[in-house]
Amino acid sequence: MRIITGIYKGRHFDIPRSFKARPTTDFAKENIFNVLTQYVDFDGAEALDLFSGTGSISLELVSRGCQTVVSVEMDRDHHRFIQECLKKLNTKACIPIRGDVFRFVKSCRQQYDFIFADPPYALKELPQIPDLVLQKGILKEDGIFVFEHGKDHDFSEHPNFIEHRQYGSVNFTLFRATAKTTE
Structure with a gap:
């Protein structure tokens, strides 16, 4: 896993073979971030990474200048790996939270400029996640x-x-919060 661009551009992290997570490929990550530059100014943004897995997206967001990135991952080993990566980068810009994404979203009181979610593709609740995120009002x-x-x-x-x-x-499906969805 590598960081595509930003202050940590080119940094590599070896993902343990025992991991169940399917990290977003570097090819897909680079392409979606190229698209996102038309929509998001990451410099100083507050971001939320749901179902963080290996932390690939969280690390990319930190590297691109996000002020704060909250990274939510339930798996203990994946959470620990994210913490280790952040320690290697010597950054406090990312707050890794070990917990259930659905509980986190339901109790979240903060709003974010950017939210990324990469749930397991077989998750039965997957089709409801866009409405959960957009109707909760956690996206500015x-x-x-x-x-x-x-x-x-x-x-x-x-x-x-x-x-x-x-x-x-x-x-990848991109959504934009409107005044109606943030009330």
């Missing part, structure tokens, strides 16, 4: 939510849909 008005999912889901009819991108087997 005009904030961007990127949802990574498998090919079996289509969110193009969602009222907050912006666009869909596919890179190999990786699908």
